[in-house]
Amino acid sequence: MAVFSRVKGFTFNGTVVDNSLDNGIYLLDVNKDATAELLYTSFEIPNRDGTLTISNRYENKLITVTIGIYATTVQERRNIERELIKNMVGVEGKLIFLDEPTFFYKAKIFGAIGRTEGDVFTEIQIPFLCSPFLYELYDDSRDYTINQLANTTIDELDGLLVNKAAWQNITARTVKTIVNTGNYKALPTILISGTADLVTIRIEDTAFSVANVNGIVYVDCDKMICYTISGSTKTSKLTDFTGLFPTVKVGSNAIIIDGTSVDLQEVTINYPNTYIV
Numbered sequence: 001m002a003v004f005s006r007v008k009g010f011t012f013n014g015t016v017v018d019n020s021l022d023n024g025i026y027l028l029d030v031n032k033d034a035t036a037e038l039l040y041t042s043f044e045i046p047n048r049d050g051t052l053t054i055s056n057r058y059e060n061k062l063i064t065v066t067i068g069i070y071a072t073t074v075q076e077r078r079n080i081e082r083e084l085i086k087n088m089v090g091v092e093g094k095l096i097f098l099d100e101p102t103f104f105y106k107a108k109i110f111g112a113i114g115r116t117e118g119d120v121f122t123e124i125q126i127p128f129l130c131s132p133f134l135y136e137l138y139d140d141s142r143d144y145t146i147n148q149l150a151n152t153t154i155d156e157l158d159g160l161l162v163n164k165a166a167w168q169n170i171t172a173r174t175v176k177t178i179v180n181t182g183n184y185k186a187l188p189t190i191l192i193s194g195t196a197d198l199v200t201i202r203i204e205d206t207a208f209s210v211a212n213v214n215g216i217v218y219v220d221c222d223k224m225i226c227y228t229i230s231g232s233t234k235t236s237k238l239t240d241f242t243g244l245f246p247t248v249k250v251g252s253n254a255i256i257i258d259g260t261s262v263d264l265q266e267v268t269i270n271y272p273n274t275y276i277v
Contacts, residue, residue: 201219
């Protein structure tokens with residue numbers, strides 16, 4: 001008899017596997033590390049014992065889930081299997097485990113989905129390549145769905161719930177504060193709406209500037225791009241971008257908005273509380 005996972009189930013791109021449902025589909029096992037792997041390089045130095053190590057980034061997590069499909073015939077199980085996985089392949093989405101329903105990984109399936117056939121159970125193994133970190137959902141007014149921005153679509157972040165801080169009618173130097181209550185730095189997406197010869201935004205010690213602002217400009221600090229959108233066409237604005245892409249550190253972060261001939265209807269910073277464990 002199969003043993004069900006204490007994780008209880010998961011959701012991904014509209015597909016739900018929930019052990020409390022009597023539908024013949026059960027989560028049997030979840031194989032995931034507690035933390036992502038920290039990548040490093042070692043250097044041997046003459047007359048120095050040991051090695052000098054330098055680390056600067058975390059590797060993606062590979063999370064493998066095992067699902068049991070119960071039915072009396074192989075053909076029945078195969079039909080359930082096809083229906084189950086058809087919406088999970090070829091897309092990036094939020095992977096949410098039901099034992100922690102307010103956290104998600106960014107995930108996509110790249111590897112082959114395995115299958116083990118039994119008498120009445122078929123087991124399939126699904127390898128999700130996931131972000132190194134967990135991101136937090138609040139399910140209240142602090143959540144913000146990027147694709148609900150008026151007159152905009154951001155395909156890379158479609159449907160991703162994040163924290164939102166927004167300030168309107170900026171014509172002079174403005175100082176604000178945002179808070180990341182996670183335990184790892186967050187990578188924000190910043191929307192600048194209005195006109196300016198030059199806009200400079202500083203988050204703590206890191207600043208960037210965008211010249212010739214006329215309309216809506218997006219700065220995506222995760223993908224390290226700056227662009228505008230007209231209809232369904234995205235146009236790079238990196239030629240008008242100078243500086244570094246900032247992060248939102250754990251805790252309180254000072255935000256300074258300044259520039260030349262600034263007349264901004266709104267500046268919005270979207271960022272998820274981020275967790276390394």
